[in-house]
Amino acid sequence: MKLRVSATMTNAPIVLTLDCDMFSNDPQTPLRALCYLSDPKLGPTLGWVQFPQIFHGLNKNDIYACEFKRLFITNPIGMNGLLGTSYVGTGCFFNRRAFFGGPSSFVKPELAQLGPDHIVDEPIGSQGILEAAHAVAGCDYEEGTKWGSKVGFKYGSLVEDYYTGYRLMCEGWRSKFCHPERPAFLGDIPISLSDVLNQTKRWSVGLLEVAFCKYSPITFGIQSMGLLPGLAYAHYAFWAIWAIPICIYAFLPQLALLHKVSIFPKVSDPWFLLYVFLFVGAYVQDYIEFTLAQGTFERWWSDQRMWLIRGLSSYLFGFTEYILKSWGISTQGFNVTSKVVDDEQGKKYDQGVFEFGVPSPLFVPLTMTAILNFWALTAGIVGAFVDANLDGHFVQILLSGFGVLNCLPIYEAMVLRSDKGKLPTKTTLISTFLVGILCSVSAAVLKLSY
Template sequence: MDVTKVRFRLGNDYSCAQVTKVEVVDGKSLSEIDLINIQRLAQRVVDLSKFKSRLQEYLQNKMSDIAPNLTTLIGEVLCACLISHVGSLTNLAMCPASTLQILGAEKALFSYPLQLALKTRGNTPKYGLIFNSSFIGRASRRNKGRMACYLAKKCSFASRIDCFSGSKNPTFGKEFLLQFEEKLEFYETEDDPQKVAIDIESSNDPEKEPVLNVMNTVVSSMSLDYPPEKLNVYLSDDAGSPITLCAIKAAALFAKSWIPFCRKHKLMTCSPELYFDILKTDQPKQGNEFLAEEKEIKEKYNVLKEQVENAGRNRIPPTKDRPSHIEIIHDDDEMNVICDDLTNMPRLVYVAREKRHDQPHHYKAGALNALLRVSGVMSNSPYILVLDCDMYCNDPSSARQAMCFHLDTMITKSLAFVQFPQRFYKLSKNDIYDSQIRRAFKKLWQGMDGIQGPVLSGTGFYLKRRALYGGLTQEKDINLYQLKANFGSSNKLLSSLQQGVNSNVLSNKDQLHEAQVSDPWFIWFVIYFTGGICHHLFDVFSTGESLNVWWNEMRMGWIKCVTCNLFGCLDAIMNIIGIKKRELKLTNKAVDKDELEKYKKGNFELQGEKIFLVPLVILVLLNIVSFIGGIVRVVTQGSFDEMFGQVFLSFFISILNYPIIKEMVTRKKNATA
């Protein structure tokens, strides 16, 4: 060792002491061969370092060219390991997120400890190769499994984009990276990322649903009283029609004038159709400036209607085989447009999912799943508003109201969605079809608040995205002690329901017993019958409705039992035994003028599916014949006690269905004329 160099580097007394130790320690001086070997070893280390740098640069360039989004998300080394493990990028893209999460842990999956863990319900492997990601290392021990699951989902998205898009732009990878950083921060600090961002999703079929109504739904959802940068509106065109694409572009152009008009004058009706044609509830200041702006907006809306109608004349039949089509119609961020508070607009996206004639597409459920995937990639907002294409946002403050519930720290952990009841317009005073569904929205759902709240109505609900992930909240072998934990304050009710199911069954002899009018026990049948009617009547009056509503609900309840329930059971049985495939037929939303006039006059329309009319007409005629035959038997045989119940029931059903009898007679006269 060179003592001079040691002294020069260390200096002072401390260095001298060190040198003294070096001189005292026993050893052997280095020979020339040893120095040559040390120099060769050092040169080898330098060469390996340069080779590593070249290899890393090559791998980075190669992975950025093959899988740019996946490389941006997890790095080139882990990306190469995943692709090498499965064989190709295509194989990796075909792997679901659950498989991708445990790639590399195959030995642990099929080992004896795993079988033992499955039997004893112990811990199973949660990650494989993706454990090497820095994200998993940054997560705390209790959150590593969650982050591995979330990272696997994003890797699955990124690999499919890289494999099938043909683009080398890592935009989605950067977006996934930001989302993952937010998710990691959320799990570590319990601070919700993008806390009030909302995705608005709607689906339609232009063959059955008027395109103009769909555009009103889109414009009304974009006009919500909510920060526009936190709103993202997605429209699913399940038919892939160019009419809808053309119409949504025209609607986005009209929204640039309509949204500032609503915000400036604080309109409560944010649907153009309702504002101009139907409702006149908004009464803003009737100044000259307002009237001039209103006239200008109405002219632009008429132009929109004309464009939609012209596009509808050139109908192109939908194809059963088509690729997916996703187009951003409007986005202020991508356009680099600086807008003020009045002119700023939400992001608007058009989605037409891929369809193949030999692949099941699952109708509306498939459309909503496609919207969830697209919104998860583009915005990934923690809350989702789902709207049917014929539903308008009649209250622009509904989003803020829903967020008050979702952000309440007392209930947010147990809250999955906030359901808004539906309100219907164009209803006649004599609503013969019970179109407002009063009993469900005004009575039943409010009573369900103690048993986990109402069920989803399919539209008008603000859903927490995290509620879509996870298993069932109810197990098969649940006992009464677990009811309170699973159902809150409803355990007593559900316990009574279970005990009620185990009640004794009456024998056939007891079931066939018929009480006569002169029998003193007949009074209990009268009390039961009148009690049910009076309870329903009180139910209607308590919600502020009239006697006509009660009578119409009675009639429609009977009709639904005869038609909907009957054919629903038959359809379910045929699906189970394989005679008929399950399918979804959309209701035609187009309004016929003749049908609308009949509805306003309180007349039934029997132009629907004939198969549904057969049991309805047969039972009505059967009750008329039974009533006449019962009267004849009472007069001729004097069997009033025995026949009173049957005659009264036939008479009640005949009177209840008088509008149907009237329509049958009218159609018969028109046919003979």
């Protein structure tokens, strides 16, 4: 709609998209974008110039990992070496022509004045301009037209920014990532865990809608863009699939440890070194990439912890919600992320304290993980001395200890806090009950297997 309204009022060849909570931080930003968009070598196929999404007001350790350095900085730099970076919904200068078909094709809109080459020759406040803008601003205007499918921003996914950029790149458009030292734009971040997880859940559902549609990056994307760009977009599209391995590692080794079953190689086994190499190597690589993007150790720790938290909540619930939607089962629907700062919440956030507060189903698997890992670690340490089997259970004890370390904010919210942001008692009781059922079922399954 905004694209059509701007066409009737100015029809400027460059379109800037910004989230409502973002503001300009550098007056030189338009000039930087124009350097790319006016370059004759890039111009014919350059669809947009993307600036990184950077936030102000982050606390010292960024406890909710809202920077998303890989999403907004590291990955775009890599994709810049291919066909260009993805569109992230804000901080982006578009070539208006890109919304009307590929560089070598053109989809004509139903009104000539909506086309990219139309010249507006009336004052912006004139009666004719205002009437035209009002006419094309209707929510039902695009019905029976190509808007949303062939023209303009693409519909069909909750992550319309990712989907639009992906489809434009499949049409032949290219993009550039511009990352100046001074942030071009700054925005707000959610300061409660519930808002953070609901935001990522919404993204997960939207990305899966693209992953399994007829324009899937694995099939249509690779065919249209090539192998590497297609896989780069598929990396985002299948985000929520991370819920499967994360949930397995959060529950299975711990349940096995409680039942004194070893599922990993012993310390004395040569294969143990492979597990050490993969675990340490993956985290070292992750840390190096994060620090190269000007991150600190404390923020990296928050980032990897939130990746695990999102995997157990946002990705898991997003994956489940997508499956239910695919089966025609009603779900909660679209939730807008709140950016309103409550005084008490803001104070807790500045202190680096997790804000739970409201009872949410998203907190249940997190609390279950915290309880199960604590039980498993305690039982594993006791068993290692009583049964003298540290060699066989060392990896499982290590994983349980790593889980406990990552769950420290949850333990604090469960036991030590009494403020409004503590973990609701109802959530703790439900999680404890479910962990008990899980242990009983796993014991029964183990008994039957023998």
